[in-house]
Structures are given as structure tokens and as C-alpha cells.
Amino acid sequence: METIFDxxxxxxxxxxxxxxxxxxxxxxxLTPASLLRDEAPCLPEVSEGEIARHxxxxxxxxxxxxxxxxxxxxxxxxxxxxxxEAIASLSGFSNIHPYQDESQxxxxxxxxxxxxxxxxxxxxxxxxxxxxxxxxxxxxxxxxMIRAYHKKNGNPRSKVIIPDSAHGTNPATAAMLGYKVVTxxxxxLGGVDVRSLEGLLDEEVAAIFLTNPNTLxxxxxxxxxxNEMVHSVGALSYCDGAxxxxxxxxxxxxxxxxxxxxxxxxxxxxxxxxxxxPGSGPVGVNEMLEPFLPVPLIEKDEAVGAYFLxxxxxxxxGKMKAxxxxxxxxxxxYCYIRSxxxxxxxxxxxxxxxxxNYLKTKLEEAYILPYDVPCMHEFVLSAExxxxxxxxxxxxxxxxxxxxxxxxxxxxxxxxxxxxxxEPTETESKETLDxxxxxxxQIAEExxxxxxxxxxxxxxxxxxxxxxxxxxxxxxxKWQKD
Amino acid sequence: xxxxxxxxxDKNEMLKFLGxxxxxxxxxxxxxxxxxxxxxLNLPAGISEHELLRELEGIAKENVSLSDHVSFLGGGVYDHxxxxxxxxxxxLPEFYSPYTPYQAEVSQGVLQSLFEYQxxxxxxxxxxxxxxxxxxxxxxxxEAALLAHDITKKNEVIVSEAVHPEYRxxxxxxxxxxDITIKTIPLKNGQTDISALxxxxxxxxxxxxxxxxxxxGCLEDMERIGDILDRYPTLFIASIDPLSLGLxxxxxxxxxxxxxGEGQSLGNKINFGGPNLGIFxxxxxxxxxxxxxxxxxxxxxxxxxxxxxxxxxxxxxxxRERATSNITTSEVLNAIAAAIYLSxxxxxxxxxxxxxxxxxxxxxxxxxxxxxYLEPFSDTPFFKEFAFKSERSVHEINERLFNEGIIGGLNxxxxxxxxxxxxLFCVTEKRTRDEIDRLAxxxxxx
Ligand SMILES: Cc1ncc(COP(=O)(O)O)c(C=O)c1O
Numbered sequence: 045m046e047t048i049f050d051x052x053x054x055x056x057x058x059x060x061x062x063x064x065x066x067x068x069x070x071x072x073x074l075t076p077a078s079l080l081r082d083e084a085p086c087l088p089e090v091s092e093g094e095i096a097r098h099x100x101x102x103x104x105x106x107x108x109x110x111x112x113x114x115x116x117x118x119x120x121x122x123x124x125x126x127x128x129e130a131i132a133s134l135s136g137f138s139n140i141h142p143y144q145d146e147s148q149x150x151x152x153x154x155x156x157x158x159x160x161x162x163x164x165x166x167x168x169x170x171x172x173x174x175x176x177x178x179x180x181x182x183x184x185x186x187x188x189m190i191r192a193y194h195k196k197n198g199n200p201r202s203k204v205i206i207p208d209s210a211h212g213t214n215p216a217t218a219a220m221l222g223y224k225v226v227t228x229x230x231x232x233l234g235g236v237d238v239r240s241l242e243g244l245l246d247e248e249v250a251a252i253f254l255t256n257p258n259t260l261x262x263x264x265x266x267x268x269x270x271n272e273m274v275h276s277v278g279a280l281s282y283c284d285g286a287x288x289x290x291x292x293x294x295x296x297x298x299x300x301x302x303x304x305x306x307x308x309x310x311x312x313x314x315x316x317x318x319x320x321x322p323g324s325g326p327v328g329v330n331e332m333l334e335p336f337l338p339v340p341l342i343e344k345d346e347a348v349g350a351y352f353l354x355x356x357x358x359x360x361x362g363k364m365k366a367x368x369x370x371x372x373x374x375x376x377x378y379c380y381i382r383s384x385x386x387x388x389x390x391x392x393x394x395x396x397x398x399x400x401n402y403l404k405t406k407l408e409e410a411y412i413l414p415y416d417v418p419c420m421h422e423f424v425l426s427a428e429x430x431x432x433x434x435x436x437x438x439x440x441x442x443x444x445x446x447x448x449x450x451x452x453x454x455x456x457x458x459x460x461x462x463x464x465x466x467e468p469t470e471t472e473s474k475e476t477l478d479x480x481x482x483x484x485x486q487i488a489e490e491x492x493x494x495x496x497x498x499x500x501x502x503x504x505x506x507x508x509x510x511x512x513x514x515x516x517x518x519x520x521x522k523w524q525k526d
Numbered sequence: 527x528x529x530x531x532x533x534x535x536d537k538n539e540m541l542k543f544l545g546x547x548x549x550x551x552x553x554x555x556x557x558x559x560x561x562x563x564x565x566x567l568n569l570p571a572g573i574s575e576h577e578l579l580r581e582l583e584g585i586a587k588e589n590v591s592l593s594d595h596v597s598f599l600g601g602g603v604y605d606h607x608x609x610x611x612x613x614x615x616x617x618l619p620e621f622y623s624p625y626t627p628y629q630a631e632v633s634q635g636v637l638q639s640l641f642e643y644q645x646x647x648x649x650x651x652x653x654x655x656x657x658x659x660x661x662x663x664x665x666x667x668x669e670a671a672l673l674a675h676d677i678t679k680k681n682e683v684i685v686s687e688a689v690h691p692e693y694r695x696x697x698x699x700x701x702x703x704x705d706i707t708i709k710t711i712p713l714k715n716g717q718t719d720i721s722a723l724x725x726x727x728x729x730x731x732x733x734x735x736x737x738x739x740x741x742x743g744c745l746e747d748m749e750r751i752g753d754i755l756d757r758y759p760t761l762f763i764a765s766i767d768p769l770s771l772g773l774x775x776x777x778x779x780x781x782x783x784x785x786x787g788e789g790q791s792l793g794n795k796i797n798f799g800g801p802n803l804g805i806f807x808x809x810x811x812x813x814x815x816x817x818x819x820x821x822x823x824x825x826x827x828x829x830x831x832x833x834x835x836x837x838x839x840x841x842x843x844x845x846r847e848r849a850t851s852n853i854t855t856s857e858v859l860n861a862i863a864a865a866i867y868l869s870x871x872x873x874x875x876x877x878x879x880x881x882x883x884x885x886x887x888x889x890x891x892x893x894x895x896x897x898x899y900l901e902p903f904s905d906t907p908f909f910k911e912f913a914f915k916s917e918r919s920v921h922e923i924n925e926r927l928f929n930e931g932i933i934g935g936l937n938x939x940x941x942x943x944x945x946x947x948x949x950l951f952c953v954t955e956k957r958t959r960d961e962i963d964r965l966a967x968x969x970x971x972x
Contacts, residue, residue, distance in 0.1 A: 045634070048642050048869050058611070059875030064882055065959040066889035071773070071881070074888055075907050078749050081775050084873035085649050092611050095869050099862075102635035103620035106627075110619035119625050123529050127575050129617070133795075135593035136586025142799030143599050143936050144590065145924065151588030152798050165568050177661035177800065178855040180842070188702055200703075212842035216852035220672075222703030225847040263556040293567045295557050310855065314529075316619075318859030319636040320626040320819065321659070322801030361702070363695040366602055366664040366788070367799025379582060385572030388528040394549045395530050395537075401552055402540045418555040445632055453628075456843065473531040474540065505631040507832035512630075515822035515836040519813065521655055522645035 045105070045506075048098055049523045052088040058095055105506045106319070107450045113476050115403075117422045117453035117465025118211065118259060120289045120311035125383070128314070128376040137375050142367040146352050152371065153351035157342045159378045160326070166381075166389070167285065167305050168298025169328030173337045174369040179286055181364060182306025182325030183217040183253075188361045189304060189329065189336040190251045190280045191221050196359065201250035201279070207236050209260060209457040214253045214284060223250060230459055234415040235264040238273070245277045255284040256300065257291065259457040259465070260415050261400065261422035271301030280304070280333075288312040289469070290397055290420035293390030297328075304329045313377035324373040335359035340368065395470035396421040399477060403468055406481035410488035414460050422467035424460050430491040435498045437462040440487055442509065445502035447483045527572060590933070592796065596961045597933040598890075600911045600952025601741070602663065602690055603799055604791045606769065606879070607956050612793040612866045622859055626819075630834045636858060637833035640821045643865035650771040651785040652778030653807040658819040659861040660804030660853060663788030664693040667735065667765055668700035669806065669817045669851055670784045674733035674761040675706055676815055676850070682731045686711045686718040688740035689765060691941035697735075706732075716744040716904025716913070724754055733761040733784075738777070739770055741938075742950065743887070743911025744904055752780035768792055768805060768864075770909050772871075772880030784808040793867025794860050803860035814840060817851030882955035883910035886962065890953045893966035900969075903948055910954060913938065916947045923949070923972060930968050932961075 071080070090098070107114065114121035132138060140149055160172040176182040187204070194200045204218035205226050215225045226244055231237040236254065252274045257263045264270065271281045283302040289312045297305045309315050310323035317323070329337060339360045340353035353368070384392065397420055404413065404423040411425040427437040441451030441464075453465040468477055490498055502508065532540075541547060553562065573581070597605050616622060620635060627633030627640075640658040647656035660666045671683050683701065685694055687710050698708060711723045711734075718736055727734055734755055738746040748764070755762045764777045766787040771777075777785045789803030790796065808816060814837060822836035842849040871879060887910045894900055894914060903913035914935075916923065924934040935951040942948065953962065 045638065047638065047645075048865070049645065052872075057872050057874060058870045059609070059872065059878070061607075061875070061878055061882065061955060062958075064885055066886055066962070068885050069888060071884070074884060075745065075773070079745055079774055079907075081771075081773060084877045085771065085776075087646060087649065087871065087873050087876060088869045089872045089874075090869055092609075092870065095611055095866060096615065098869075099615045099621075099639065099866055100618065102638055103615070103618045104635065105632070105638075106620045106624045106635040107629070107632040108620045108622075108624040110623045114625075116625060116628075121625060124619075124623055125527075125529060127578060129622075131579065131582045131586075133613075134583065134586040135591040136583075136589040138795040138797050139592045140589045140798045141592060141597060141599045141605070141796050141933070142603065143601050144933060145928075148590035148928075148933070149798065151585040154588065155585055162569055177665070177857075178853075180852045180854050181661060181665070184700075184852060188699060191703060212844070212846045212849065213852045213854055215847035216842035216845075216849040219847040219849070220700070220703065220852055222705070257556075265556075265558055268558065268560060291557070294553050294563055295561045296563060299563075300561050316622045316859075317625040317855070318622050318857075319624050319633075319862065320858035321855040322857050322859060323855040324801075362699050363664070363692055364699060365662050365696060365800070366690070366692045366802070370800040371798035372795070372801050375582075379578060381569065382581070383527045383572055383575070383578050386567035386569040388572045389567065389569070391528050391530060395532050397552050398532070398537065398540055398549050401544055405544060418552060420556055441629065442631070445629065450632065451629055470528075470530050470532070474536040502631050506634050507631055507826040507830055508828055510630050510826050510832045510834045511824045512834050512836070515824040515834050516839075519820065519822040519836050520824070521641070521820055521822055521836075522648045523642065 045101060047523050048088045048090060051094055052090055054089055056089045056091050058090060058092040112448050112450050113472060113480060114450040115452050115466045115468050116450060117467040118286055120467060120469055122314055122469040123471035124314055124316040128379040131379050132372050132375040138372060150351055153342050155378050156374060157344055157351050159374060162381050163307055163326055164328055166292060167328040168296025170331045171334045171337060172326050172328045173341060174326045174374055175338045175364050176306065176325040176327060177365050177370050178321060178323035179306055179308040179325040180213040180217065182327050183213055184220060185327045185338060185364050186282050186304040186306055187217050187221050189333050192336045192361050193333060194250055202248045204250055205244055205252045209258055209459050210253060210255060211259060211284060218253060233417060234260040234262040235266055236270055238266055241270065241273060245273060247277055249277055249279040251280045251282050253282045255287060257287045257420040260424050261419040262415060262417060263420055267300045286311060287421065290393055292393040293386060294393055298330060304333055309373055309377040314380045315373045315376040322370050322373055324370040336361050338362065338364050392470050399468040399470060399472060403466060403477050403481060407484055410485045422465060425464040426460050427462035427464055430488065431462050433491045434495045435491045437464055439498050443487050443498045443501040445505055449480060449483060527575060595931055595933050598935050598951045598953065598965060599933055601936045601950060602788055603796050604952060604954055605956055606791050606954050608793050608795065609870050611870060612863050615866050616859055616863045621862060627835060634832060637821050639862045639865055641823060641833050643861045644821060646865060646868045647805055647807050650768055651807040652776030653785055654810040655813050655816060656807040657816050658821055659857040660806050660818050661857060662802035662804045663765060663786060664696040666786035666804035666806045667693045668697045670763045670786045671697055671733055672700060673784065673812060673815050674763065675704065677812060678732040678759055680730050680732035681706050683708045683733055684711060684726055684731050685735040687713050688718050688742060689735055689737040690741045715906055716742045717906050718746055720747060720750055727758055727760055729758060731758060731760040733763050735763045737765040739767055739909040742903060742913045743908040744906045745909060748780040756781055769880055772876035773884060789864050792864035794863050801857055801860055803857045803864055815850050816840065818853050818856055879955050886957055887912060887953040890951060890962045893962060897970050911950055911952045913948055913950045916949055918972060920947050920949045923969060926972055927968055932965055
């Protein structure tokens with residue numbers, strides 16, 4: 045499609061402003077000439093109708109959770125309730141300023157205070173900060189607290205142990221804090237290989253970075269033992285909470301012995317993913333790490349019943365982002381938990397896990413199931429057999445597009461060759477799951493009988509396969525007049 | 527309400543298919559007894575949509591919205607006018623309900639919108655490379671410092687005290703594990719003290735970070751700073767207000783190497799300070815070190831133009847501990863809002879918005895200068911914010927204003943203890959002469 049720049053015509057415009065109602069001064073009197081532009085920036089010149097049509101047409105080129113099944117593993121693409129959108133846009137939430145006096149934003153502070161308490165209960169933690177802007181920033185916050193904790197005890201330590209199945213953000217986070225990443229292999233059941241872990245643990249280990257249920261969709265049966273081993277050398281245990289949708293009301297990371305965890309509100313708690321954000325990644329901690337939480341913490345003065353921003357926390361790591369967190373997202377997660385309550389949340393995990401096991405069983409003949417154990421909310425298949433037949437995971441997912449299905453996550457976790465990571469979520473019907481299974485089985489048959497149809501897919505998308513190598517060699521990151 | 531479409535009958539069929547009787551068995555098989563919850567979560571019981579709306583509308587009313595009050599608060603997020611076309615378009619579920627565009631063929635809408643956003647940021651900043659967003663201005667600043675550290679291999683970061691105090695706190699946090707020392711350039715008359723800067727910068731400095739307009743609203747002497755930094759291998763990082771660039775020169779023309787900024791004012795609601803939009807742009811030389819996503823145009827198998835995420839080898843999912851940053855989910859919807867807003871403004875609109883901010887802020891400054899207990903904090907040129915020292919308690923002034931429906935300026939002494947009772951006002955294009963006159967009249971009468 046043409047870009048907004050291509051449809052620009054000199055003189056067209058969309059904006060309107062009231063006339064300046066104060067006496068204007070010559071601009072040269074206000075601003076040194078050396079700082080002023082010589083000409084206006086070259087932005088598109090278009091009418092409002094053209095803008096509306098352009099971006100509406102663009103939006104129609106996206107698959108989205110409201111248009112298609114979207115079993116993107118690890119991302120929990122569940123339905124985003126409309127009422128939460130409406131509530132978040134109420135002016136009492138969307139049009140309040142972070143520097144207003146606390147007395148003017150008691151509703152917002154109360155909402156944040158309660159959500160933090162609810163998340164603490166769900167995760168089994170003492171206290172939660174809602175400040176981090178997304179999961180990866182929650183990780184950074186958690187690891188920064190771990191580092192501050194060790195530093196206070198005299199030595200920040202130098203290593204972080206991370207399973208070979210971990211998400212890329214985990215090692216990247218550890219490295220941002222200056223830690224050396226030590227990889228621990230997985231065992232044949234998909235959990236952490238405890239024997240190897242034993243050999244890696246020493247007094248230079250700051251933490252282990254686990255995901256439980258892990259990225260294979262498997263609950264690590266040794267989790268309690270692992271956390272005990274880690275604690276025995278004075279290290280702490282971090283839990284990547286991306287997979288919490290599997291265990292709401294069933295099991296709590298805090299009770300498993302984890303010291304800190306990040307929640308992903310845009311996954312577990314139904315806030316929309318926005319095409320790649322905004323998200324929100326609150327962190328929960330136990331008693332030991334509580335003093336290190338970012339400032340401000342939202343607290344309640346029980347005596348007067350008022351909420352306030354507490355900056356008086358001498359051991360706090362400080363701030364992770366400006367202001368208090370992605371409040372617009374936080375409101376939606378609050379609404380979600382408030383709507384569902386304990387029973388609803390537990391039902392979410394029931395059905396998320398049921399849907400995943402149902403699909404897994406339907407697909408385990410057509411594809412290799414490298415870890416043949418009961419799964420939680422997601423499972424990982426391998427397209428190794430299909431690869432030998434000439435089509436790879438990356439081809440299979442392109443064929444899915446022909447059936448109006450958003451593909452699973454591919455090539456993650458790295459320990460599975462030709463990985464296809466499927467997370468159906470609880471908001472999909474049995475009919476949708478059955479159809480997905482049928483399509484996946486059909487593609488497995490095509491891999492034998494007609495691989496060409498897979499290799500040339502997709503066949504009816506707005507563009508066909510794009511030349512990524514060319515983009516990487518000669519990136520063109522902005523529009524240019526030809 | 528749980529939004530689950532699986533009926534009891536579906537469930538029974540699925541259980542039968544799996545050869546089990548109860549869903550619980552699936553959990554029993556996976557989760558060891560010792561960590562199975564033996565009670566329900568202690569949360570309020572669920573409610574219907576109607577009850578939810580009623581309850582949340584009540585909570586929203588416990589907040590004082592800028593929609594019914596006149597606000598002069600700034601300090602990083604701003605009350606600019608947001609046209610309905612922006613809100614309407616980013617409310618399309620096809621924009622807000624997909625995820626990261628990994629499957630380019632079915633994500634051209636997000637990808638092209640981001641490409642357009644990058645193009646607009648490049649145009650405003652004068653830098654060749656703009657990414658597809660980071661979390662907010664503060665984290666963009668921190669990431670820029672990490673990039674400078676990585677490129678120059680020097681451990682010293684020099685930052686002006688006139689940079690937003692919260693941004694500097696975030697910088698400290700991001701530098702925590704990396705053996706980076708942060709030195710702060712003092713203030714002089716509301717600006718960065720340039721002679722102090724000259725004394726501090728050396729070949730060991732990885733970067734110098736300047737905000738322009740700075741936290742006090744003042745413009746910095748960008749030309750001189752650029753000239754000084756020219757003599758060092760040091761990166762020049764500027765934190766900007768994107769709307770000011772309707773009038774102000776593109777930072778690249780002063781030799782700025784990395785531009786970061788808060789993009790909230792580009793069509794995004796204030797939302798109590800988040801989600802925001804981290805702007806990040808830099809020179810082409812650093813393209814392989816950029817944090818976050820980059821969208822490139824390319825062609826499909828039939829030669830048609832299309833868009834893809836590119837240079838992903840910088841990113842955590844490929845490069846893991848050697849990635850340029852750990853960021854993945856960023857602020858894509860906010861970036862799309864910014865692209866729509868900037869298309870709405872066009873060249874004339876952005877100039878006009880910036881011009882009106884400038885004029886109205888100066889009108890307000892003149893008016894407030896007449897008040898006997900106020901004294902201008904600085905006499906350097908400013909854009910849409912400016913500070914006054916007050917002989918009266920800022921807290922009391924703001925209480926009086928609030929009783930008259932006005933949210934006054936920001937008391938900055940919580941960060942700058944050396945400047946007690948100093949108040950930062952922000953005047954955007956939304957403020958009217960009448961509102962400014964009322965602000966001045968009420969303050970005059972105190
Ligand atoms: C397992 C896992 N950990 C961490 C993250 C990072 O979360 P976010 O994208 O919100 O930063 C993700 C998702 O991207 C994930 O799947």
C-alpha cells in the first residue's frame with residue numbers, strides 16, 4: 045500500500061486550532077535564531093478523511109485476536125474484554141496527571157494499591173510494585189533488586205544460572221546488570237537437570253532465572269528442590285511469570301520458593317498487546333527483597349484511610365521508568381481480575397490447560413512431540429519429520445496463514461529443533477481447536493503429498509513472503525522521495 | 527464473567543477424548559502436591575459487566591480529571607489536544623489486539639504504520655535511524671547511555687542537572703551493573719553550566735546528555751555544546767520534546783548523535799504517566815547497536831513493497847546475553863498514535879501548535895512576572911514551560927487555585943532541595959487567554 049507520505053499533497057491538511065488569543069510577539073524576540081528551524085518539518089499533508097481511510101485500510105492488513113485464532117506460544121493471546129477498554133478511557137483514569145496532588149488521585153492510587161495486593165495473593169508474594177513497563181522490564185527490576193540485595197550483603201556476585209530453554213529476555217536481562225550467564229541444561233523430562241545444576245552452584249551465583257511452568261509448557265516437578273539448592277549457596281530464585289495463565293489459583297510461585305517474579309498483565313490478565321505494546325510487568329517479591337522495590341510504593345495510611353506514594357525507602361533500587369507504571373494497562377488488568385474473581389481465574393487456568401492438552405493430543409501423531417508429558421497451558425511440537433520431507437517450521441506457519449490462522453511461536457525454545465509452540469488459551473472454542481487440529485494435520489499430509497503448496501505459501505495475504513535478507517543487508521528505515 | 531466459550535458439554539467431550547474424568551487430574555499429573563493450593567485465592571468474588579462499570583466509574587470519579595479542570599502541570603507529560611481521529615483509529619481492534627509483527631505477511635498494517643512513524647521521527651530529529659519505540663523518555667535516555675558506553679568503551683556518563691530528575695534516576699538504575707560512573711553538570715541560570723561542562727568532558731567521557739528544552743523549560747545553547755563536544759570522541763545525547771521540533775532546529779544539526787524523548791505529547795493520553803512512548807533516534811553508524819525494533823521496507827516474491835522487522839540479530843531472542851537490550855514488548859500502539867497525530871498536524875500544524883505553546887507560555891510568564899511574590903527562576907529563553915521562585919508556599923497557592931478549578935504548577939523542590947518553593951508552569955496550546963488570566967488573577971489575590 046502507498047505510504048501516508050505518498051498520498052501527501054501540498055496544501056492538504058487535517059488539523060484545526062483556535063486562533064491564537066494572546067498577543068503574539070515576534071518569534072525572534074523569544075527564541076535565538078540559531079535554535080530555530082529554517083523550514084517546517086516535512087510531514088505528510090493530508091486531509092482527515094485520507095488519514096482515516098489510510099490507517100483503517102492498514103489495520104485491515106493485520107491478523108489480530110479479534111479476527112483470528114492466535115495460538116502464539118508464550119504470549120497468551122486471549123480475548124481482550126471490551127468493557128475494560130471503555131473503563132480505561134474514562135477521563136477519570138486516562139486524563140489524570142502523575143504530578144497531581146495525591147488528594148486529587150485517590151481513586152487511581154486505590155486501584156493500584158488493590159491490584160498490587162491481588163497480584164501478591166495470586167503469586168504468593170509479600171508485596172508487588174506495578175512500575176515496570178513490560179515483562180522484560182519486570183525482569184530487569186527483579187534482577188536489579190537481587191543485585192542490590194547481594195551488594196548489601198557485601199558481594200553482588202558475578203553469575204546468573206539460566207536454563208537452556210529460557211526466553212531470550214532472561215539472559216539479556218542478566219547481562220544488562222553485568223552478570224555472566226551460565227547455562228544449565230534441561231533433563232529428558234524438560235525440567236532443569238538437577239545434577240548439572242548442582243555442579244554449577246557456588247557462592248558466585250547471584251540467582252537462578254527459571255520459568256515455571258517452563259517454556260515447554262511443563263511444570264518442573266523439582267521446583268521446590270531446585271529453589272532449596274539455590275538458596276543453600278545464598279543465591280536467590282527468580283521466576284519469569286510469563287506462563288502464569290496455567291496456574292491461577294492452582295499453585296503459587298511464592299509457595300514454590302521463588303523470591304521474585306514478574307507478572308505480564310498483557311498476557312495473563314487480558315490487556316491487549318497493542319501490536320507489540322504497551323504491556324505492563326509488575327514484580328512481586330518476598331519479605332527479603334521487599335526493601336529493594338522501586339520507589340514510589342503505593343501505600344495506605346490506615347489511620348486516615350488515604351493512599352499515598354511512599355518515596356521514603358532507603359534501600360530501594362530507585363526508579364525503573366518515569367512515574368508509576370503503565371497505568372492505562374493496569375486499569376484493564378484490575379477490571380479483569382475484578383470481573384473474574386477467584387473462581388473465574390481458577391476456571392481460566394482449568395480451561396487454558398484443558399484446551400492445550402486437548403490440542404496436544406490431537407496433534408501428537410501428525411507432529412513429533414519431543415517431550416511426551418502432560419502439558420500445562422501450552423505445548424511444543426517439532427516439525428523435524430516435516431523438515432526431512434522438505435518443509436520447515438517456518439514454511440508450515442506460512443501455510444497456516446492461508447487458513448486465516450495466526451501461527452504458533454516458532455524456533456523457541458531453542459532446545460527443540462523446528463519448534464512450534466502452541467498456546468490456545470481459554471478463550472477459544474472447541475470448534476476453533478478442532479479446526480486448527482484439522483488444518484495442522486492437513487498441512488502434515490501436504491508435506492508428504494504436495495510440499496510445493498506449503499513452500500509457496502502464503503497465497504492470499506496482502507504481500508507474499510518478504511525478502512528479509514535484503515532488508516538486513518540494506519535496511520531502509522524511512523520513507524524517501526524517489 | 528470469564529470469557530470462556532467452552533460449554534459443559536464441550537468439556538465433557540474433551541475430557542472423554544483425553545481419557546480423564548476431571549480437569550483437576552491434569553493439574554494433579556503436573557504439579558507436585560506440596561505446592562498445590564489447598565484453598566481458593568483470597569480475592570473479591572467476580573461481578574457482572576454492569577456492576578464492574580458502576581464500580582469503576584465510581585473509582586474514576588475519585589480522581590480529579592484534567593477534563594474538568596484547567597491544568598498548568600507539565601514536567602514530562604503534557605496536556606495537549608488529541609484529535610478524535612487518533613483515538614478512533616487506535617481503537618480499531620485490528621491495531622490494538624495483535625502482537626509483535628513476527629509474521630510480516632499478516633502484519634503489514636502494524637509494520638507500515640511503524641515505518642511511517644520511524645520516518646516522521648527521522649524527519650523531526652534529522653537523524654537517519656529511528657526505532658519503533660521504547661518504553662518511555664526515561665528508559666530511552668538510559669538505553670542511549672548504554673549505547674554510548676558500548677560504542678565508546680568508556681565508563682563515564684556526563685548528564686546535565688537540567689535533565690528530568692526521574693530520567694536521571696532511571697539512568698542510575700540502568701547503569702547499576704556496568705561499572706559506569708555518572709557525573710552531573712551543575713545548573714547556571716536555569717541552563718546547563720557550559721563552562722563546567724567544558725571542564726568535565728574529556729576523552730574518557732562516553733556521552734554528554736542534555737535536555738532541550740530542559741526540565742525548567744529553558745532552551746540550551748545547543749550550538750556551543752555541539753561545538754565543544756566536536757572535539758571529543760564523546761557522544762552527544764539530547765532529550766527533546768517532539769512538539770518543540772515544530773519550531774526548533776532538528777537536533778542533528780547541532781551534532782547530536784542520539785536523540786531521545788517522551789512521545790506522549792504526540793496524540794497519547796496522559797494516563798497518570800503511562801503508557802508513554804520512548805522516542806529513540808540515532809546516526810546510521812550505530813544502527814547495529816540500536817535497542818528495540820526496527821522496521822525496514824523490502825520487497826516480496828512478486829516485487830511488491832512490504833515491511834519487515836529487521837536486524838533482529840541485535841535482539842534478545844537471537845543474540846540472548848549479547849543483545850543490545852532486553853526489550854521486546856515496547857509501545858507500538860503509542861507509536862502508531864504518534865504517526866496518526868503527526869499526519870493530522872502536517873508541517874503547518876506542528877509549527878502552529880509549537881508556535882501557540884511558545885506564545886501562550888510567554889503571555890503567562892509576563893502575567894505572572896507582575897505578581898510581587900514571584901520571581902522568574904531564569905531569564906533564558908524557554909519553550910512551553912518556565913519556573914518561578916515564590917515567597918509564598920507553593921502548596922498553599924496550589925490549594926487556592928484548586929478551589930477555583932485550576933491545577934497549578936509543579937513544585938520542584940522535591941528534586942531540587944536547593945530551590946525551595948520553586949514552581950514549574952506548563953502552558954500548552956490548549957490553554958486560553960481567559961484561563962491564563964484567571965490563573966494570574968487568583969495568584970495575584972493571594
Ligand atoms: C517467557 C517469556 N519471558 C519474558 C517475556 C518478555 O515479556 P515482555 O515482552 O512483556 O517484555 C516473554 C514475552 O515476550 C516471554 O514469552
